[in-house]
Amino acid sequence: MGLIVVLLIAGYAYLNIKYPDVGEAPDLKITASPEMIERGRYLANGFASCMDCHSHRDADKFAGPLIPGTEGMGGVDFGEGAGTVIAKNITSDKETGLGNWTDGEIFRAITMGVDKNGEILGPMMPYPLFGKMDENDIKAIIAYIRTLPPVKNKIPEHELKFPVNLIFRTIPSKPDFRKLPDKSNTVATGEYYGVGCKFCHSPAEKGDVIPGKEFSGGVEFPGLKGGIIRSANISPDKETGIGNWTKEQFIKKFRSYLEPEIVNLKVNDGEFNSIMPWTFFASCSDEDLGAIYDYLMAQKPVSNKVVKYEPNGVLQQ
Ligand code: HEC
Ligand code: HEC
Numbered sequence: 001m002g003l004i005v006v007l008l009i010a011g012y013a014y015l016n017i018k019y020p021d022v023g024e025a026p027d028l029k030i031t032a033s034p035e036m037i038e039r040g041r042y043l044a045n046g047f048a049s050c051m052d053c054h055s056h057r058d059a060d061k062f063a064g065p066l067i068p069g070t071e072g073m074g075g076v077d078f079g080e081g082a083g084t085v086i087a088k089n090i091t092s093d094k095e096t097g098l099g100n101w102t103d104g105e106i107f108r109a110i111t112m113g114v115d116k117n118g119e120i121l122g123p124m125m126p127y128p129l130f131g132k133m134d135e136n137d138i139k140a141i142i143a144y145i146r147t148l149p150p151v152k153n154k155i156p157e158h159e160l161k162f163p164v165n166l167i168f169r170t171i172p173s174k175p176d177f178r179k180l181p182d183k184s185n186t187v188a189t190g191e192y193y194g195v196g197c198k199f200c201h202s203p204a205e206k207g208d209v210i211p212g213k214e215f216s217g218g219v220e221f222p223g224l225k226g227g228i229i230r231s232a233n234i235s236p237d238k239e240t241g242i243g244n245w246t247k248e249q250f251i252k253k254f255r256s257y258l259e260p261e262i263v264n265l266k267v268n269d270g271e272f273n274s275i276m277p278w279t280f281f282a283s284c285s286d287e288d289l290g291a292i293y294d295y296l297m298a299q300k301p302v303s304n305k306v307v308k309y310e311p312n313g314v315l316q317q
Contacts, residue, residue, distance in 0.1 A: 012166070015166050015169050015170065016169070019120075019169040019170050019172070020112075020113070020114050020118070020120050020169060020172035021172070021173070022108065022112040022113070022114050022172050022173065022174060023174075025102065025104035025105040025107070025108040025116075026104040026107060026108065027104055028102070028103045028104040028107055028139075029103055030103045030139050030142055030143055030146075032143035032146065033143075036139070036140045036143045036144075037140070037143045037144050037147055038144075039137070039140040039144075040137075040140035040141040040142070040143050040144025040145070041144045042284075043137055043140065043141055043144075044141050044144050044145060045280060045283065046280060046281055046283065046284045047193045047194075047195075047196060047281070047284065047288070048130070048133075048137075048141060048196075049196050049277060049280065050072075050090070050141065050145070051066060051071060051072065051280065052066075052277045052280050053076065053078065053087050053125075054071075054072050054073070054074050054087045054088070054089075054090050055067065055070045055071050055072060055073065056070040056073070056075065056076065057076075057224070059224040059225055059267070059273060060225075060266060060267060061263070061264070061265065061266065061267065062262055062263075062265040062266075062267055062273065062274075063257055063262075063273070063274050063276065063277075063278040063279050064224045064273065064274075064275065064277075064279070065263065065279040066279070066280070069151075070151075071091070071148055071149075071151075072089065072090045072091040072097070072145060072148040072151065073089050073091055073151040073153045074086065074087045074088045074089040074090065074153060074155045075087065075089075075153060075155060078122075078124040078125075079122070079124070079158070079159075080124075080315075081161075082122060082124070082160055082161060082164045082168075083158065083159045083160040083161045083164065083165075084156075084158060084159045085122040085124050085125075085158040085160070086155050086156060086158065087125075087155070088155050089151065089153045089154070089155050090145050090148065091145075091148045091149065091150050091151045091153075092145075092146060092147075092148055092149070092150045093150035093151055093152055093153070094150070095152065095154075096151075096152055096153055096154045096155070097148075097150060097151070097153075098145065098146075099150060100116075101116050103139075103142055106142050106145070107138060107139070107142060109121060109127070110127060110130050110138055110141070110142070111127055111130050111131040111133075111138055111175040111177075112127060112131060112172050112173065112174065112175060113125065113127035113128070113171060113172035113173075114172050119157075120168055120169055120171075120172055121158075121172075122158055122160065122168055123168065123171050123207075126196075126199070127172070128171065128173075129195050129196075129199070130175075131173070131174075131175030131176060131177070132175070132176055132177070132178060132195075133177065133178070133192075134177060134178060134179055134180040134192075135175075135177045136180070137180065138177075178192075180192060183287070183291075186290065186291040186294040186295070187291075187294050187295050187298050188295075189288070189291035189295075190291040190292040190293070190294050190295025190296070190298075191295050193284075193288055193291065193292055194292045194295050194296070197215075197234065197292065197296075198214065198215065200219060200221075200231050200276070201215050201216075201217050201219065201231045201232070201233075201234050202214045202215055202216065202219070203216065203217075203218055203219055204219070212300070212302070213302060213304075214235065214299055214300070214302070215233070215234050215235040215241070215296060215299055215302065216233050216235050216237075216241070216302035216303075216304040217230065217231045217232045217233035217234065217235075217241075217304060217306045218230050218231065218233070218304060218306045219231045220313075220315055220316075221275045221315075222275070222315050223272065223273055223274075223275070223309065224267070224273035224274070224275055225267050225268065225269050225270060225271050225272075225273040226269060226270050226311070227270065227272075227309060227310055227311040227312060227313050228309070228310045228313030228314070228315055229272070229273075229274055229275055229276075229308060229309055230306050230307065230308050230309075230310075231276070231306070232276075232306055232308060233302065233304050233305070233306050234296055235296070235299055235300065235301050235302040235304075236296060236297050236299060236300075236301045237301035237302055237303050237304070238301070239303065239305075240303050240304055240305045240306070241301060241302065241303075241304075242296070243297075243301055245293075247290055247293045247294075250289065250290075250293045251286055251289045251290060251293070254278065254281050254282050254284070254289055255282060256282075257278040257279045257281075257282040258279075258282045258283070263279070270311055272308075272309045272311075
């Protein structure tokens with residue numbers, strides 16, 4: 001018994017001393033050009049979903065568009081079963097945001113999962129995915145978030161349950177950057193931009209996508225107006241997926257979320273309201289949405305009929 005206790009304490013101390021294992025923040029000074037800021041804005045509000053998670057969404061409107069004035073202020077809890085993990089304030093406010101962080105510290109947080117003080121971030125902040133992007137895109141995102149007007153909003157530190165608090169310590173790691181694929185290779189471009197799609201649309205076990213089930217949907221989320229929403233099957237299966245959609249239909253579906261009839265649609269409690277970030281992706285270019293379509297069509301069709309909405313469903317955690 002005594003031995004077990006000693007081993008447990010030693011193990012606990014080991015995890016706390018050895019991890020996180022990412023080293024100092026890089027010495028980095030980003031010189032932002034207007035093109036770079038524009039590139040960062042495009043990614044942060046689109047495929048990288050920074051603004052989706054770090055702002056407030058209006059649950060009373062269809063597909064929960066961003067509430068103007070809340071850009072980057074944080075405050076939404078992504079902890080689910082792991083504890084309380086509230087998205088941080090990433091505006092330029094000096095006290096409660098990133099105003100006093102160096103570029104290197106922000107770079108390390110986004111790509112390696114460690115904050116200014118060397119404390120770990122929960123992986124609900126998807127730094128393991130951002131660490132596989134093009135380094136220049138990360139710098140562009142930093143250039144853009146530096147332009148977010150300061151909002152004073154103090155976010156409490158996360159509170160993680162045992163044993164996730166220890167497991168999470170081992171996840172931060174050095175990034176493994178890749179290059180943005182050449183535009184002419186649409187499938188590779190679609191894969192690059194489609195990381196978030198894969199994350200929400202593929203059933204997973206312990207954080208890893210179940211092989212053979214990629215893009216088959218059925219992943220459960222709390223609905224913006226109650227109930228359970230399940231992600232759609234977006235594999236190229238003709239009956240249960242989107243195999244019968246043309247590229248034009250696919251792009252149009254996204255684009256329709258910019259139309260006033262949809263943007264201003266009110267949603268009441270208990271009605272279907274999707275967490276799919278339609279309004280965020282609606283401004284992505286035809287070229288990039290088309291590349292995602294090509295990438296999806298290059299996947300294996302998986303037959304899986306998804307019931308998208310269960311009004312009285314309660315999420316199992
Ligand atoms: C799926 C939701 C989600 C997405 C997408 C997301 N974040 Fe986060 N982010 C979080 C959460 C939650 C935290 C808090 C983690 C914690 O406290 O353990 C966080 C923390 C951070 C921090 C640390 C701030 C601090 O004060 O410690 C930075 C910086 C950050 N995010 C920037 C970004 C940027 C830039 C992007 C886009 C490239 C992004 N995030 C995308 C959810 C998200
Ligand atoms: C935060 C999770 C999330 C992300 C990220 C996400 N989706 Fe979805 N998606 C959903 C959910 C939930 C639904 C089902 C509800 C709905 O149709 O709005 C859905 C529905 C869809 C549909 C409708 C299919 C149909 O049969 O009507 C398409 C197409 C789609 N997503 C494509 C994508 C693509 C492409 C991306 C990446 C650019 C993406 N999604 C990213 C959660 C997500």
